[in-house]
Amino acid sequence: MSVTQRSLPVEPSRQAHRHGAASAPAGAANEDAPLLDADDATHLLIRTGFAPTPAEIGPCVGLTRAAAVERVLATARTDAGTPLPAWTADIPMTRAQRNALTPEARREAQRERSQHYDELRAWWMHEILVTPSPLTERMTLFWHNHFASGADKVAEPLLMAWQNALLRRNALGSFATLLHEVAKDPAMLLYLDGASNRKGKPNENFAREVMELFTLGEGQYSQQDVSEAARAYTGWGVDPDTWRYVWRPAQHDDGMKTVLGKSGPFDGDAVLDILLAEPQTARFVSAKLWREFVSDTPDPAQLDSVATRFRTSGYDIKAALGALLVTPAFWDERNRGVLVSSPVEFIAGTVRRFEVSYASTAMFARTSAALGENLFYPPNVKGWPGGVTWINSATLLARKQFVEQLFRATGETRPRMAGTTTMATENAKAGAVASGAMRPAPRAMPGGMRFDLDGWLAHFGLTADAVPGLSAQLQMQHAVLPLAPVDAIAAGSSAAAYLEALLMDPVYQLK
Template sequence: MSRAAASASASASASASGDADSDGDAALLDADDARHLIIRTGFAPRASEVSPYVGLTRAQAVARLIGTARNEALTPLPAWTAEVPPSRAQRRAWTPDERREAQRQRGARYDELRAWWMREMLDTPAPLTERMTLFWHNHFASGQDKVYEPQLMAAQNVLLRRDALGSFATLLHAVAKNPAMLLYLDGASNRKGRPNENFAREVMELFTLGEGQYTQRDVAEAARAYTGWSLDPDTLGFVWRPDLHDDGEKTVLGRSGAFGGDQVLDILLEQPQTARYVAAKLWREFVSDTPDDAQLAVVAERFRASGYDNKAALGALLMTPAFWDERNRGVLVSSPVEFIAGTIRRFDLAYGDTLPLARRSAALGENLFNPPNVKGWPGGAAWINSSSLLSRKQFVEQLFRATQAGPSHARGTMTKIAAAMQQDAQDTQNAPRRDASQGGLHFDLDAWLSHFGLTADATPGLSAQLQMQHALLPLAPVDAIAAGSSAGSYLQALLTDPVYQLK
């Protein structure tokens, strides 16, 4: 029996029995299994990131992975993120030119913030942390279009990372009072007698319960409970305003009392549906677009029983037979950030300015700190269309056009792709022209191919071709590759194959 067939058989048996201690869990990970775990929970791995997981059991591998989690970034935030925003008096005193300059500075700082996060995703020793931070950024979506001070979005990013693998309950309460969220969903304007229902609706529909799990009356009553959560107009920090709070009795999801906002959040957390809804979003992020009801129920129950420990939920999810099932490999589409960061990490490219990379991600549809709306990026197949797929292929093609590989050019320069990326980003963002060398990438092609005993000009045999396929693609390539291709050409063909977009 083939490895794929054996895995599918074991997964089907385990799924039917619901037994977490199946033969599949006792099996030792091979290199394909290790890459699957790492690319699904982080970014495409370097060879050095795969080997420590080979030979571990699934439980050992998952424990090792979760043990890498951090709660703060490796890369220092820009110094300006610690600045207090301009006060009301300062803003009122601005001249028209000063207002335009302040707007320009905000845009430049948001760009700097995007470049900072891209660098963190490239440098981090804990890719799982950044993937989970990105997941929560999309779950608790808020962004630049309504949060005009980038310091606030930077602070929210710190918050999301702090609790990315901590407590969902703690994170929910903190995000609800986060200044960026209070601005984005108009919570700061919610007051007694004039309740604003935006946050009350979205916290039920998008953050906890999901559609169809509440009534309009629940939304209206909950909105009254959140009144009084406000912002200091000068510092834009959270403040409690009891004079603006409606302290009357409310009825939310069948519970009645003179609830405040935190009490309503606790009522939402008490609902079994909240654990199931969040677990289902994690499933679609890390396993497949269609959750298995029986296995999802196990994950949701462990999540709820743990007191909403995100590590417990993720650990249970990664131990499901479905996660390891060969049929669920290569069924998810890498987001633009995953595609770019994964390519750079996988080939161990040296890089300089990360702003062109962040702008390239934005051009492909994922503009960090600026999701399309409160629902976030839809993801999945929505990442791919004729235009974005062509742009992704062009990214790879430009990389190879700029690479001078071979024995005499083992450290080929990547300045051409940097220049092309820079120009594309400028056209997209109408940004001022920058020196292309600031975004320079450097790819030692022969050094990467040496892992397979090859140089760029060598002709790979069948064994080397299969090794390269397994290292780069979750499935066999769909496009034919010309017989007799050099290793460099064969590598380029693999990276421009549609399957390279999958994970």
């Protein structure tokens, strides 16, 4: 059975996982919620990060929902711990220098830019794997998809590195600040043609997308609103020598405009403030957060509560997310195991869950691209649609091939090999290694990975060749799946074969 054959969202039995634990009724007060058990803590941490380790789960057990959510939110960072690739510190060529390049030099510069984009993807995958704040990277990924822009129209990877830092800096801060900064971000100005928007020849791309995709949503504005707003954004540009935002007053239309019923000689920032003043903006963004963290179908009443908290907080993202994560819907059993993991979540979750050693994170970035999520290269201005669209016959096969590669990387020698990178050592030295380029393993392994299978199975008192009993099978299911498996596993399977079958099960794609 494939994930696409399986009806999502689902309301399956969790007997193998919850042992009869009851779900909170809709509308139940937060103070009536029980203290978190290990399953609750796992649910919170896998939704707000990647696959959590027992060391991360333990401190949340026994806390109230509110206290556990606050603990997760308290980890938020505003910068990456992994140093950016060295080339991001280089001074970019000026326009005159670019124009003076020979044809061969231009081709070489293009090859170098392509290589830099690959290095940037590997760098971000490395940060995702070693970050002490998985929520920060989850939210940076969320905003990367919300404010979609990428390599197809932004030739300079340096600009996407700057944008990535901007998204992370504001990932759990003020949405109002984030919106204003993204609007003037050089990568966004190039991607949505804002840099070519000038008085007398307004370009409407950004004006339309900022309403439809970033704030209000489809059907909440008119074409006249777009045309008038486009005039307000004139004069915003990108310096061709420094690649930085520049204000060009001579190209700005300072005439009267009417946007969403408001009239005045607005500039771009004034129009953004008009959008932020609309209650629909808080509801639209809150609904996207709901679909990212809770389910595909928001509960109207609970969503209203989250949106109200978002708006009254002055667009504090952390406040909105905190309100979302304590809703009864987030903790409802019916909303567990109903979201499909994105390629980045699938890969990072597998590597983190099994403490996989690796020689380079470049292979993980390439795998993510093959699965449909090519970082810094969204499919279009709407970003990745996500959900069940992540899964089709080709991508599900590729996910299973990644699992097969993992099991081929168990190696003949059981002790962990010196020279490879492990999650434990990387978390200790995150920030000391740049670009995700790790020391090579002394013995070649498939894809540079190394999975200590016996070490992982030892937690269950098993070896790879042992046949697990029913109790051990249930413990293994519980450790890697959000729900009971849907595919039958051959009786008498060894522990290694049983684990591989669990990871091949469609439920492994869910969170």
